[in-house]
Every structure is written in structure tokens, then in C-alpha cells.
Amino acid sequence: MTDFSPTSLQEPRRWSGDGWTAQVIKNEDDDGWAVAMTKDGHAEPALVGPWTMGRDKKNPKPLDGNAFSTLVKTASEFVRRSEQQLHASLHQSIAVTAGSARITVYLDIEPDEDNPSAVLSARDERDDMLAEVRVLPSFKLNRSSAVAWVEGGFAKPK
Numbered sequence: 803m804t805d806f807s808p809t810s811l812q813e814p815r816r817w818s819g820d821g822w823t824a825q826v827i828k829n830e831d832d833d834g835w836a837v838a839m840t841k842d843g844h845a846e847p848a849l850v851g852p853w854t855m856g857r858d859k860k861n862p863k864p865l866d867g868n869a870f871s872t873l874v875k876t877a878s879e880f881v882r883r884s885e886q887q888l889h890a891s892l893h894q895s896i897a898v899t900a901g902s903a904r905i906t907v908y909l910d911i912e913p914d915e916d917n918p919s920a921v922l923s924a925r926d927e928r929d930d931m932l933a934e935v936r937v938l939p940s941f942k943l944n945r946s947s948a949v950a951w952v953e954g955g956f957a958k959p960k
Contacts, residue, residue: 814864
């Protein structure tokens with residue numbers, strides 16, 4: 803449900819509400835129009851997509867409540883998926899078998915601009931910590947690197 807509070811804005815080319823602002827802009831790539839969805843408090847749009855031309859084929863179709871609600875839902879879903887993808891790339895895990903034991907190897911990357919770091923860890927089936935070492939953030943966790951680390955007795959990986 804879209805909240806049109808007193809602080810919301812409803813203009814033909816700009817709508818605000820539900821923590822988002824939709825701004826219809828000239829499409830730089832062609833003669834058409836685009837709509838930029840910006841989350842409140844952010845400087846850059848989270849999503850920019852094509853926007854429909856009006857009946858005169860020159861100006862954009864005005865924003866309305868239904869269009870704005872759809873844009874908010876689409877932009878929110880896009881942001882959610884992007885956050886999930888980033889989380890998955892920064893927190894990876896793979897389960898391997900060593901002897902008769904099932905071990906899960908984790909790679910957790912801290913993407914600090916000045917000093918990025920990463921930790922490689924191993925846990926058993928009861929989630930007890932078996933080993934933990936610092937690695938370069940560029941370390942590639944895959945089945946072969948996990949098996950090599952586990953079978954090497956948790957020596958610091960290269």
C-alpha cells in the first residue's frame with residue numbers, strides 16, 4: 803500500500819512516498835523518457851528504466867498512483883536482490899568430506915575500502931570451530947581449495 807502522507811509529492815514527473823522518489827527524466831540514450839527510482843537518503847538512483855511516451859509522442863506519460871506503486875515494488879525488489887547477491891559473494895560456504903567427517907568451509911570477506919580482509923574457517927557437523935585463518939580477500943573458495951585446505955590439516959592456504 804502506498805503511503806501518500808503530507809510529506810509526499812505528487813507531480814506529473816515526480817512522485818515521492820513509501821521512502822522512494824520517482825523522477826521522469828530524458829533518456830540520454832535515445833529520444834524517449836526514463837524513470838529514476840531513488841531511495842530516500844541516497845544520492846544516486848537505485849534503478850533507472852524506460853518510461854512511456856504520452857499521447858503526443860513527445861512528452862512523457864504523467865506518473866500516477868498505480869504506476870508509482872508498481873515502480874516502488876520493482877525498485878524495492880531490485881535493491882533486495884542486489885543486497886542478497888552482495889551478501890552471497892561476501893559470505894560463501896562449501897561442504898566437503900574429509901575421511902568420514904562432513905566439514906563446512908566458510909569464506910567471509912570484509913570489503914573495507916582502505917583495508918579489505920577475509921577469514922577462512924572450518925566447522926564440523928555440530929558447528930564446532932575447527933580452524934580459522936586470515937586470507938587475502940581475493941582468495942577463491944571452491945571445492946578443490948576447500949578440500950586442499952581441509953586435507954592439509956588447515957594449514958594457511960595460498
